[in-house]
Amino acid sequence: MPKISVIIPNYNGKQFLETCLSSLRKQTYIDFEMILVDDASTDESLSFVQTYYPETRIIGLKKNVGFASAVNEGIRQARGQYIALLNNDTETDKNWLMELNQALDNHKDVGFCTSLMINYNNRNLVDCAGIGFSSWGRAYKRGEGEAVEYYQQPSRIFGASAGAAIYRKVLFERIGLFDEDFWAFFEDVDLSFRAQLAGFQCLYVPTAIIYHIGTASHSRKSSKLRYTGYRNKQWVIFKNYPAYYLFKYYFKYGLSEIKTVLTDFKDGFFLSPFIANWLIYKDILKLFRKRMDVQKLRTVSIQYLDSIIDKSHDKLNKRNITISRKGNFKV
Numbered sequence: 001m002p003k004i005s006v007i008i009p010n011y012n013g014k015q016f017l018e019t020c021l022s023s024l025r026k027q028t029y030i031d032f033e034m035i036l037v038d039d040a041s042t043d044e045s046l047s048f049v050q051t052y053y054p055e056t057r058i059i060g061l062k063k064n065v066g067f068a069s070a071v072n073e074g075i076r077q078a079r080g081q082y083i084a085l086l087n088n089d090t091e092t093d094k095n096w097l098m099e100l101n102q103a104l105d106n107h108k109d110v111g112f113c114t115s116l117m118i119n120y121n122n123r124n125l126v127d128c129a130g131i132g133f134s135s136w137g138r139a140y141k142r143g144e145g146e147a148v149e150y151y152q153q154p155s156r157i158f159g160a161s162a163g164a165a166i167y168r169k170v171l172f173e174r175i176g177l178f179d180e181d182f183w184a185f186f187e188d189v190d191l192s193f194r195a196q197l198a199g200f201q202c203l204y205v206p207t208a209i210i211y212h213i214g215t216a217s218h219s220r221k222s223s224k225l226r227y228t229g230y231r232n233k234q235w236v237i238f239k240n241y242p243a244y245y246l247f248k249y250y251f252k253y254g255l256s257e258i259k260t261v262l263t264d265f266k267d268g269f270f271l272s273p274f275i276a277n278w279l280i281y282k283d284i285l286k287l288f289r290k291r292m293d294v295q296k297l298r299t300v301s302i303q304y305l306d307s308i309i310d311k312s313h314d315k316l317n318k319r320n321i322t323i324s325r326k327g328n329f330k331v
Contacts, residue, residue, distance in 0.1 A: 004032035004097060004166070005078035006086055009070045011039040013088040014048050016213065021053045023091045029098035032084070033057060037074040040064040067184035071162065072177040080169065086210070087163040091120065093209035100166040103154075103205045111200025112167040112192075114160035115208040118148060126151055127212040130204045131159035131192055134310040137237050137253035139189040142204075157204045158308045159192025164210045171200050175297055179235075179290075181283075185225070186232035193240035196308060198297040226269045230260060230276035238287055239294050244302055 006024065010017070017036075024034055034056040038046055040063050049056050059073055075083055082104055084097065096115065103113045114130035126143035129151040133139050141161070143151045160167075162178075165188075175194045178187045192202060237246075237253060261273045280287070 002033040005080035006084045007074035014045045016089040039070045068178040068187040084166040089213040091211040099208035110203045115164035120211040120213040133158040136256040162188035199299040226272035227275040
């Protein structure tokens, strides 16, 4: 039985798979299984992996279900006690898994860890050093576009980008899997928040390095991306904020949302906020039930949550982490 299961979601990503899977073959840590969850690709991804990487276990989905559902299927079938998630458009450092494994082994109070994701084409720049969350209600990529040298210290942070992270399997057993209603945006922010509420801390491991190619710039023009992201961001707040936070940060969050709406209008997406709010209203009872379930998980104090929420004002202008992560999924 492997100790770690590495789950790689894939949708029409054949052009990335050789780099990704070949780098996993070179890992110094070898007690792991590779699971490729193919989200109904129409390219030659499956035949390519079957031919050149036969050691990879393939879960082929019959229809496109989105990132969250695809990853969940991999988690359900994983055999490891640790679950690593990895984007297909990445190259892993040879010590990536060893560093993540040691981090969980050595820090029993940590439930999940996030990697140092470096820009594939400019390896002096950070792509993502985990997820930060500001009091404006914004999730953002820590260190995006900054020098790698500034992010060399391990630290306890808000959350992990699902593009390169590892979780104890018991975490999923306690708080549940990724929320499949999110489809493909903010699901890792939501999971990180739920985990923190339940007492699972997140550790940033700068020695666990991956190089991220990035594929999603074209997706920013998608209307579905806009209203899905807008809706999911509000879901994160409503599901996870303790009642005290709903009052404490309501004004700042409201200003943040006004900025989002104005940006959508400026970019020509006039209907996105209205569609998003209609989707929220349509599922409001279901959302209330989810909120009740999440709040029952909470074991940590408001003081602890305050320690992992960023109070600085400049994070209002940070781009959201999930929009630039999963462009090779159908939007």
